[in-house]
Amino acid sequence: MMGDAIGAANAPLPPSRGVLYGVGLGPGAPDLITLRAARLIERASVIAYPALAGADSFARAIAADLIAPGAREIVMDVPMSTDRAPAQAAYDKGAAAIAAALDGGQDVVCLCEGDPFFYGSFMYLFARLSGRYDVEVVPGVTSITACAARAAMPLAARNERLTVLPGPLSEDELRARIADAESVAIMKVGRHLPKIRQVIDALGLTDAAVYIERASLPQEVVLPLADAPENAPYFSMILLTKGADPWL
Amino acid sequence: MMGDAIGAANAPLPPSRGVLYGVGLGPGAPDLITLRAARLIERASVIAYPALAGADSFARAIAADLIAPGAREIVMDVPMSTDRAPAQAAYDKGAAAIAAALDGGQDVVCLCEGDPFFYGSFMYLFARLSGRYDVEVVPGVTSITACAARAAMPLAARNERLTVLPGPLSEDELRARIADAESVAIMKVGRHLPKIRQVIDALGLTDAAVYIERASLPQEVVLPLADAPENAPYFSMILLTKGADPWL
Numbered sequence A, B: 001m002m003g004d005a006i007g008a009a010n011a012p013l014p015p016s017r018g019v020l021y022g023v024g025l026g027p028g029a030p031d032l033i034t035l036r037a038a039r040l041i042e043r044a045s046v047i048a049y050p051a052l053a054g055a056d057s058f059a060r061a062i063a064a065d066l067i068a069p070g071a072r073e074i075v076m077d078v079p080m081s082t083d084r085a086p087a088q089a090a091y092d093k094g095a096a097a098i099a100a101a102l103d104g105g106q107d108v109v110c111l112c113e114g115d116p117f118f119y120g121s122f123m124y125l126f127a128r129l130s131g132r133y134d135v136e137v138v139p140g141v142t143s144i145t146a147c148a149a150r151a152a153m154p155l156a157a158r159n160e161r162l163t164v165l166p167g168p169l170s171e172d173e174l175r176a177r178i179a180d181a182e183s184v185a186i187m188k189v190g191r192h193l194p195k196i197r198q199v200i201d202a203l204g205l206t207d208a209a210v211y212i213e214r215a216s217l218p219q220e221v222v223l224p225l226a227d228a229p230e231n232a233p234y235f236s237m238i239l240l241t242k243g244a245d246p247w248l
Helices: A002-010 A035-043 A058-066 A085-103 A122-129 A143-150 A171-180 A190-202 B002-010 B035-043 B058-066 B085-103 B122-129 B143-150 B171-180 B190-202
Strands: A020-024 A046-052 A072-078 A108-112 A135-138 A162-166 A183-187 A209-213 A221-224 A236-241 B020-024 B046-052 B072-078 B108-112 B135-138 B162-166 B183-187 B209-213 B221-224 B236-241
Touching: A020 A035, A020 A122, A035 A058, A035 A108, A035 A135, A035 B035, A046 A058, A046 A085, A058 A108, A072 A085, A085 A108, A085 A122, A108 A122, A122 A135, A135 B143, A143 A183, A143 A209, A143 A236, A143 B135, A162 A171, A171 A183, A171 A190, A190 A236, B020 B035, B020 B122, B035 B058, B035 B108, B035 B135, B046 B058, B046 B085, B058 B108, B072 B085, B085 B108, B085 B122, B108 B122, B122 B135, B143 B183, B143 B209, B143 B236, B162 B171, B171 B183, B171 B190, B190 B236
Parallel strands: A020 A108, A020 A135, A046 A072, A046 A108, A162 A183, B020 B108, B020 B135, B046 B072, B046 B108, B162 B183
Antiparallel strands: A162 B162, A183 A236, A209 A221, A209 A236, B183 B236, B209 B221, B209 B236
């Protein structure tokens, strides 16, 4: 018994499990990263991020200047498809690689565009890993307030409501929701732009709407909705306010 | 003519006007300030901020460690009152002091809790000054995503809608809006907590709701709504999601 106890004391302790950090990076400008997120990224020896459909990772590009040389990078190649199974498999595989690093006692910093819990793909890793590991989420600046800042458009004050709608919703649903709303932010405009413009036009609200793409980046575009281009990128948004008196 | 021209060339140029920065500070933790906001605050020779009802300014407290010694501080004492005239007068006075600094060629950094255009009092300064001066808004982390991070509660994914409601709305309106929503964030809960709880209870959604006060601060509270305290501070929020499958 004595020998056993001494043996147990001398055996190397299993490493304590690492922590998974889901870190919001904000809308795209590297200096809209928070101080906390910047510190976590600079110190990370393992980072993870999604890359959509074989393209370079937008999340990695935002954080590029902060990533330590020699940090290990877990890249999740997420196909863009209406069929969810391929993306699900990519997150399964990414979660397994992250879990292995956490089991080995390493912290993992997962880079997330915008905010991790606001239309972010980090939610899929959170669903897979939060039951088994410590997960800490660092909130980030969302595209909504970044777009409002660049459009010089106050979003909501006092007792006003704000409604956030994804662009892929059906024409009928968009019409009903926008008609019923005060301030509206429409996310993920992309190829849904013609449909959304038609709905807003029919409601007579075009003059109250602004189109923004790639807010805070050098390629940023801010235009009245009436002047929006024919083709919108995925990272585009429409903001619409029905004009409460902003004086007080 | 010659003399006139020489005289004009020798006369001191009027200083170019300063720029007003509306700087979002995030939910309260000083390291949830963005790198851009931190740099602007550190370099500011004139800062401005509201202080509610004679209390210490929450905005100033968040940024305190970044404010340069010797910076001039323009404090706007905003009374809490349902009558808007006293607050309006406070913003008039603050705007005049800021305008004088801008006319003198100084930039002014206005400190804003959360995000300046998301239920922020900066909107009242923006309404008064943006017609005459260059104003730049730096977005910040909103209380909504900060609360979601602390409650470990993904807010919205894929094609889900998010509805932001102020707590002072009437019981009937809250009931109708929450019933019709997918994910809901209720801001400014404070003394409206009993009314909001009653509405959420009646809708059978209490188990889906989380109460959060002072997210990201040392005094933070995160509780199932059923366990929320009797008295909620102004900076409290309820998040409610109707539970879409978070797996993908």
